[in-house]
Amino acid sequence: MKFIKWLTNIDRRIIFLLMIGAVLVPMLFTIPIPFEVGEPVQNAFNAIDTLKPGSVIMLSVDYDATSYPECQPMIVAITDHAFRKDLRIILLGHIPTGLPLGQEALERGAAEYNQNHKAEYRQAVKHAGEELKRHTAGYQESLKSAAAEFDQEYTPRHQETLDSLVSDYLEKVDSAAVKFQKHTFEYWEAVKYAGEGFNRHAAEYQKRLEGGVREKNSGYVRILERAAAEYDKHVTEYQEDLGHAADQYLKRYGIDFVNLGYRPGVVAIIVGMGREIRDFYHKDYQNINVDSLHMMADVHNYDDIATLVSFAHGTAVESWVAYAGARFGQQIIGGVTGVVAPDLYPYLQSGQLAGLLGGLKGASEYESLIKKKGLASRGMPAQSTAHILVILLIVIGSMAEFALDISKRRGT
Amino acid sequence: MKRTLPLIITFLAGVFVVVTFFIPREPFGSLEQRMLVWASILGGFTLLLGIDSLIKHHGRKLARREKDWFYSLVTLLGLFGTLAAGIVTWAKYGTPLELASLNEVGGFFWVYKWVMVPLQGTMFALLAFFIASAAYRAFRARTFDATLLLIAAILVMIGRLSMGVIPATLVLAVLLVAAGIHRLLIRKPVFGAVLAVAGVGLGALVLAFPQDAIRLAPQVQEWLMSVPQTAARRGILIGVTLGTIAMSIRIILGIERTYISST
Numbered sequence: 001m002k003f004i005k006w007l008t009n010i011d012r013r014i015i016f017l018l019m020i021g022a023v024l025v026p027m028l029f030t031i032p033i034p035f036e037v038g039e040p041v042q043n044a045f046n047a048i049d050t051l052k053p054g055s056v057i058m059l060s061v062d063y064d065a066t067s068y069p070e071c072q073p074m075i076v077a078i079t080d081h082a083f084r085k086d087l088r089i090i091l092l093g094h095i096p097t098g099l100p101l102g103q104e105a106l107e108r109g110a111a112e113y114n115q116n117h118k119a120e121y122r123q124a125v126k127h128a129g130e131e132l133k134r135h136t137a138g139y140q141e142s143l144k145s146a147a148a149e150f151d152q153e154y155t156p157r158h159q160e161t162l163d164s165l166v167s168d169y170l171e172k173v174d175s176a177a178v179k180f181q182k183h184t185f186e187y188w189e190a191v192k193y194a195g196e197g198f199n200r201h202a203a204e205y206q207k208r209l210e211g212g213v214r215e216k217n218s219g220y221v222r223i224l225e226r227a228a229a230e231y232d233k234h235v236t237e238y239q240e241d242l243g244h245a246a247d248q249y250l251k252r253y254g255i256d257f258v259n260l261g262y263r264p265g266v267v268a269i270i271v272g273m274g275r276e277i278r279d280f281y282h283k284d285y286q287n288i289n290v291d292s293l294h295m296m297a298d299v300h301n302y303d304d305i306a307t308l309v310s311f312a313h314g315t316a317v318e319s320w321v322a323y324a325g326a327r328f329g330q331q332i333i334g335g336v337t338g339v340v341a342p343d344l345y346p347y348l349q350s351g352q353l354a355g356l357l358g359g360l361k362g363a364s365e366y367e368s369l370i371k372k373k374g375l376a377s378r379g380m381p382a383q384s385t386a387h388i389l390v391i392l393l394i395v396i397g398s399m400a401e402f403a404l405d406i407s408k409r410r411g412t
Numbered sequence: 413m414k415r416t417l418p419l420i421i422t423f424l425a426g427v428f429v430v431v432t433f434f435i436p437r438e439p440f441g442s443l444e445q446r447m448l449v450w451a452s453i454l455g456g457f458t459l460l461l462g463i464d465s466l467i468k469h470h471g472r473k474l475a476r477r478e479k480d481w482f483y484s485l486v487t488l489l490g491l492f493g494t495l496a497a498g499i500v501t502w503a504k505y506g507t508p509l510e511l512a513s514l515n516e517v518g519g520f521f522w523v524y525k526w527v528m529v530p531l532q533g534t535m536f537a538l539l540a541f542f543i544a545s546a547a548y549r550a551f552r553a554r555t556f557d558a559t560l561l562l563i564a565a566i567l568v569m570i571g572r573l574s575m576g577v578i579p580a581t582l583v584l585a586v587l588l589v590a591a592g593i594h595r596l597l598i599r600k601p602v603f604g605a606v607l608a609v610a611g612v613g614l615g616a617l618v619l620a621f622p623q624d625a626i627r628l629a630p631q632v633q634e635w636l637m638s639v640p641q642t643a644a645r646r647g648i649l650i651g652v653t654l655g656t657i658a659m660s661i662r663i664i665l666g667i668e669r670t671y672i673s674s675t
Contacts, residue, residue, distance in 0.1 A: 010548065012545045015541070015545045016541045016544075019540055019544045023540065036626075036627060036630045038630055038634055039634065065528065065529040065530075065533050065536075066533065066536035067536065068532075069533075097528065097532075261509075263455075263456075264452060264455030264456045264458070264459060265448075265451050265453075265455030267451075268449070268451035268452045268455065269448075271448055272445055272449065272452070279445060279448075279449055280452055285509050286507050286509055338572070341637075343645065345637055345638055345642040345645060346642050346645050346646045346649055349638060359572070380574040381575060383574075384576055385576070386540060386544070387569045387570075387572065387573055387580075388573070388576045388580050388583075390543070390544050390548075391569055391570070391580050391583055391584070393544060393547065394547055394548060394566070395583050395586065395587040397551070397552055398553045398562070398587060398590070398591070399586075399587065399590045401553075401554065402590055402593075402594035405598070406597050406598070409597075
């Protein structure tokens with residue numbers, strides 16, 4: 001009987017010790033665990049996975065370090081997924097002490113992505129350079145041929161040929177710029193510089209060409225060749241610039257992701273952004289003008305944001321649903337702690353939430369969907385053993401209570 | 413006048429916000445936006461008020477050497493220390509939020525990463541211990557309602573396990589059988605029999621079809637969350653929302669005045 005009484009009132013210090021063991025022991029071993037993905041997480045994954053490359057998603061950091069173990073794996077996993085899908089990310093938040101955690105997730109995600117794609121990127125840049133070189137060779141041939149023809153007779157047709165070559169070149173450079181600008185800002189700058197340089201050079205060439213018309217002598221061809229050689233030098237410089245660009249990371253701040261920082265006034269901000277983001281965030285977290293950030297050029301309000309994900313340990317998701325979702329039709333996904341998740345099921349069922357990641361389990365399910373074992377998957381065994389311990393304690397306490405009750409009734 | 417003016421301002425602001433919400437056309441749209449910007453600016457000033465209040469409260473405690481004054485000292489040191497770290501980083505990099513300060517002792521992000529994050533994390537981690545202890549003491553299947561609550565809670569916990577579903581479910585089955593026997597012994601035969609049979613059935617099914625049990629556990633949890641839990645939650649939500657609307661109308665019309673004064 002003494003033992004049963006003890007079971008109904010185990011010293012809390014013993015419970016604390018058991019909890020330490022339950023959390024620590026699974027961390028010492030790697031336990032492979034298969035995950036069943038729940039519908040809310042699957043829906044969240046699908047909502048992001050089906051977005052077109054280049055779409056903008058907004059991540060709202062509405063938690064701080066107290067919820068790091070549950071919410072950080074979520075933002076890490078979704079950032080990773082977004083970068084893989086070539087989505088652009090806007091980070092902001094309603095808890096100032098949580099925002100650096102979001103920034104950390106983005107920086108790490110970008111660095112990892114860049115590392116994984118460095119070789120691929122170098123190959124693409126090399127290919128672009130080869131294309132440009134081939135085009136340049138063709139262009140030089142055309143120049144020489146034009147010069148040879150011109151030596152006999154200059155007509156407006158030659159002028160047109162030259163104009164067409166120049167515009168063709170610029171078009172290709174522009175196209176290359178569009179293709180690569182999202183990868184590195186430097187590359188885009190390099191291409192732009194090369195384009196401007198060539199344009200200047202082409203104008204000079206035309207001037208010399210016209211000078212050649214007046215001279216009508218054999219020195220004209222020499223002038224053309226010198227112009228071509230100069231152009232060749234310029235192309236070499238351009239290729240060197242490309243090489244420098246290739247050394248840069250692929251996912252860059254301002255091009256692929258931005259951090260708008262913290263502004264006070266949760267509801268005012270959420271509603272106000274429906275009209276213009278710049279009314280509240282005219283500068284980013286480092287005081288850089290938002291208009292100078294490349295990826296923000298075409299982003300003004302919720303119409304330009306495909307999906308919003310709020311990572312929260314409080315009522316922030318409900319605010320997003322009530323003001324951004326209900327009023328502006330913004331698609332919203334919640335990434336919340338296990339305690340908050342039950343509050344959001346009504347919104348999930350009504351379709352006001354496109355998906356929901358609840359607690360460490362939700363984060364680990366998302367990790368399994370993107371096929372990346374991260375913080376959540378590593379933390380799940382410890383959480384599971386802690387849950388089992390709690391279940392055991394509850395059952396032991398209840399069974400001891402039953403025994404005590406029966407013995408009291410029998411008067412023993 | 414001291415009370416009337418705030419009531420008039422509240423009435424006008426309240427009506428204006430409601431009107432602009434439902435009429436997005438100009439000039440209401442831009443006026444609403446302007447008011448939202450004002451609200452955000454006012455929100456910024458509340459932070460200043462908070463800091464002022466914090467300094468006054470703890471400064472007074474410290475000056476008078478009141479009980480637990482040492483904690484006030486730590487609070488103020490934390491506040492001004494973080495401020496100093498921010499100013500130093502700002503002076504060095506032109507912004508206090510320079511990530512490079514993460515690796516500099518005393519830098520703003522260094523303080524954030526190595527002081528604030530661990531402190532907050534530690535505080536929250538303590539919950540695991542208190543929850544375990546509290547659950548053990550409070551969750552007892554003493555009554556019918558408590559037993560139902562307990563079964564639902566354990567099923568939800570089992571559904572969120574990534575391992576150990578079978579032993580945890582067997583433990584639940586044992587609890588059901590024990591609760592059933594207890595009810596039978598205290599002469600509550602119907603409920604006792606139901607619980608005992610449910611426990612034996614659950615145990616037998618789990619042992620006979622362990623893989624199906626592992627597969628079904630998250631689905632049972634999902635059903636509990638999305639059907640009974642959501643039904644109750646939705647009822648509460650509707651009640652809270654109606655209450656909020658009623659309270660807002662009372663405040664706008666000046667019926668509810670407690671926000672002006674505590675008396």
